[in-house]
Amino acid sequence: MNTFMKNVCLSAAIMGFGAAIVQPASAQSGHPSMNDNKILNIAHRGGSGYAPEHTLPSYELGDEIGGDYIELDLQMTKDGELIAMHDETLDRTTNGTGLVKDYTLDQIKELDAGSWFNEMYPEKANSEYNGLQVQTLEEVIQHFGKNKHYYIETKSPEVYPGMEEKLLKILKDYHLIRQNGPSSKVIIQSFSEASLQKVHEMNEDIPLVQLIDYKNNATITDEELDHYEEYAVGLGMSFKKIDEEYVDKVREHDLLIHPYTVLEKEDMKRLIEWGVTGMFTNYPDRLEEVLKEMKKK
Numbered sequence: 001m002n003t004f005m006k007n008v009c010l011s012a013a014i015m016g017f018g019a020a021i022v023q024p025a026s027a028q029s030g031h032p033s034m035n036d037n038k039i040l041n042i043a044h045r046g047g048s049g050y051a052p053e054h055t056l057p058s059y060e061l062g063d064e065i066g067g068d069y070i071e072l073d074l075q076m077t078k079d080g081e082l083i084a085m086h087d088e089t090l091d092r093t094t095n096g097t098g099l100v101k102d103y104t105l106d107q108i109k110e111l112d113a114g115s116w117f118n119e120m121y122p123e124k125a126n127s128e129y130n131g132l133q134v135q136t137l138e139e140v141i142q143h144f145g146k147n148k149h150y151y152i153e154t155k156s157p158e159v160y161p162g163m164e165e166k167l168l169k170i171l172k173d174y175h176l177i178r179q180n181g182p183s184s185k186v187i188i189q190s191f192s193e194a195s196l197q198k199v200h201e202m203n204e205d206i207p208l209v210q211l212i213d214y215k216n217n218a219t220i221t222d223e224e225l226d227h228y229e230e231y232a233v234g235l236g237m238s239f240k241k242i243d244e245e246y247v248d249k250v251r252e253h254d255l256l257i258h259p260y261t262v263l264e265k266e267d268m269k270r271l272i273e274w275g276v277t278g279m280f281t282n283y284p285d286r287l288e289e290v291l292k293e294m295k296k297k
């Protein structure tokens with residue numbers, strides 16, 4: 001394990017993230033220094049199982065019910081503002097239509113980013129969600145401050161030239177990245193290796209997680225893992241595509257493994273038993289419960 005990774009694990013331990021879990025034999029024997037690793041509870045788009053994704057109530061809830069990190073997807077407006085939104089288009093999560101990149105922030109701020117949730121999930125509806133505004137990255141950071149942890153994804157970076165530079169400037173302005181990488185309050189994730197490599201070139205202290213979109217069951221070679229280790233601290237992929245052998249292999253290369261998006265407790269438990277080091281979930285409370293149950297045993 002490189003020094004950086006050891007420190008990431010150490011800082012997680014210091015901060016009391018998650019619960020200590022017995023790791024699979026392969027992880028224990030191969031990498032004893034990872035035995036102290038904790039399971040990171042990553043609130044996917046906030047507590048988005050209960051509130052409209054990427055809104056302040058969703059992030060607040062995710063934080064309150066056990067999330068260690070606020071997961072945040074980035075898109076960029078016509079006038080170059082980074083906003084918290086999953087899709088490249090406004091249609092699904094606002095009452096607007098069209099591409100984010102074709103609208104200014106002022107225009108997007110006019111939209112309602114909460115009512116869709118009440119309409120789609122009447123059993124979870126809350127009148128306070130009506131009329132919620134889209135948030136900029138800066139607004140989220142201003143709201144939650146520098147003591148929270150942010151797991152930020154550069155979405156469609158090829159569509160948004162300069163996205164990485166703007167992101168790093170904001171993180172620097174708000175003192176969320178430190179010279180000592182593991183003390184960083186952020187992890188940056190992307191499906192785009194080019195985007196992560198760009199960030200790495202600008203600041204190699206920032207922990208990076210490479211997301212991988214497997215079409216079929218996940219397999220990975222030692223050469224691929226060696227390559228990822230050169231710039232990333234971990235990997236993320238659909239939990240549905242991996243098995244225990246895959247998890248073992250990633251762990252043997254001292255990389256974190258954070259599968260997405262895990263909703264059911266039985267899946268959470270199985271993944272933890274396989275040795276994952278965290279996971280993205282819309283229900284951080286469920287993961288919290290699973291971690292407590294497993295710690296009791």
Ligand code: G3P
Nearest residue numbers: 044073153189236260280
């Ligand atoms: O970032 C991890 C996971 O969120 C990737 O999938 O589509 O939900 O951003 P997506």
Ligand code: CA
Nearest residue numbers: 071072073153
């Ligand atoms: Ca994401």
